[in-house]
Amino acid sequence: MSRINPLRRLYNFLSEQLSEEDDRSLRNLLRGDQVTTRELERLKSPAEIFIKLEESGHISKTDLVLLKELLKAIKRLPLVVEVEKVEEELQECQLDGVSRESSVKGTNLPQDVKYDPLIHSAVSASAKSTHDDADLILQCQATLRKSYKRLSHILPLPWLDGADRRLKLENIYTELDLQSSDGFKQIVQRKDIFSYSGDHENTNRILIEGDPGYGKSTFCKMIAYDWAKGETNYLRDFQLLFLFELKDLQEYHSENTGKQSLKDAIFDLVLRGVNEKEKLWSFIENNQSQVCFIFDGLDEVSSSNLPVYFKQMVQQKWPLLPDCHVIVTSRIIRDCDSKHMYDKKLSIKGLGREKVELFVKKYLKYQGSIGKADEIRLCRKVYA
Missing domain, CATH: 1.10.533.10 (Death Domain, Fas)
Structure with missing residues (x-):
């Protein structure tokens, strides 16, 4: 053959x-x-x-x-x-x-290139200007991909007795339904998160809300993992994707009072070992539409302790890095003024019975320590 x-x-x-x-x-x-x-x-x-x-x-x-x-x-x-x-x-x-x-058969490829x-x-x-950044960006991409692939092994049900085996996220991930808060109340899938605009002119700042345990953090990890694999069209325009937990940022800046910028956080938390901070920041500023930031867990940090740059990115009329894509996750926000800061707001719908059963089947398939006899009991626990 x-x-x-x-x-x-x-x-x-x-x-x-x-x-x-x-x-x-x-x-x-x-x-x-x-x-x-x-x-x-x-x-x-x-x-x-x-x-x-x-x-x-x-x-x-x-x-x-x-x-x-x-x-x-x-x-x-x-x-x-x-x-x-x-x-x-x-x-x-x-x-x-x-x-x-x-x-x-039938091919006749040249053996030597003609320069x-x-x-x-x-x-x-x-490509001159791009070449100057290419090696640095490729190095950053490799570092980020390695980090996000490590995040892809999770304990999906840590509260369950005997469930101490980390499973690969892509094997058990069950798609969440996100409902738009605009007049259309459209159900949006993960891979449409950037393309769906509804009745919004701008869609760069996205707020994703959901009750505790609805999968907001797992959703963020899945997006990062999708980008790390490089196999999905909905993220292909992003040269760089940064995932932060806001509580980690709060802790980092409180322990490092001399380092309060987004540049510091990028290099100390997600790009350790990569030099040329100013060169990377210049790339981000000049290629904003090709950069995505994900900030997970807004509800876990008090407003007074949020990094200044985060407020500048999503809570100002003229935001920092306005053409970058920014995703923020939080429990349901009651403050209407805060919600108005975002271009697009999506709410995670709870898993219906059908999706719970699908998740449980995936889970049991890869979690060898739990037998299929527990499927009904596990469905009831997850659904509850």
Whole structure:
């Protein structure tokens, strides 16, 4: 059986991840002597563009530099990581003396890349400002992903006797229904949290309310884990995602009176070991729409102890980092004035009987210490 060409598989994956705006930017970068306007009009997708570059010798299994430069130029840094993974895979095959493409019938991939100074310098010039930040952002992404993947192993029912085994969040997570507080009262799923606008003009500041035990913190962890995996479209525009528990921020700032800025919190709490604080902050300020902040547990911190920058981000008429996306979770807020600070408000609905049963079945499947005979009893406990 023939294997799928790993380069073509990569092209198809990238093509699925790139938006229409990315496609236009890609074509603008390449339009010229190497890929004519007429040729670009004939090529229907980014995958076809990459294949054209491969056929003309600008991309090959031995050189994916141009492909990475293009992705950096259109600010899709997470996809650069995927290209590097395939690049490593191909290099390992070469070291072993194995050609992954040799089993694909009818392919005739170039063995050596043709370096064209014009096309490489054009892309490099367009991406110059992005290149300065690329290594730092990739380092930050790797650190954050590692941290969020650790958070993905949880004790879903810590109060249950014998339930001391941590389970993988994605195996047992049961989707919550969030109801909008606008006139539509729409039920919104996790993957629509940013796209649903309802009757709001702006949707950057999102408040998620729910009673104790309704899954607000788990919901935040699931979003962070989704981003860490890099496999979900609803988060693909975020180069960086920061998850904070507000009680941790309160404790951190009270113990470090000389460190009261968001920059300090980022580097001391979630990006330990990463240097160049000012450079990262500059990236955040200049690419706000590509950054998401999640603050969990507003109700667990008194208003007087909230970090100043948090108030500036969500509780001011002219907020700090206005184009960043900010999610805040809390128990039900009775103060109407506080609610007006947010662009969009969603309430977590309690799990219905059907979803409770689904959760219990998932839980029992992966929690070997509890037998299926306890399913009915466990359903009653969770539902209660």
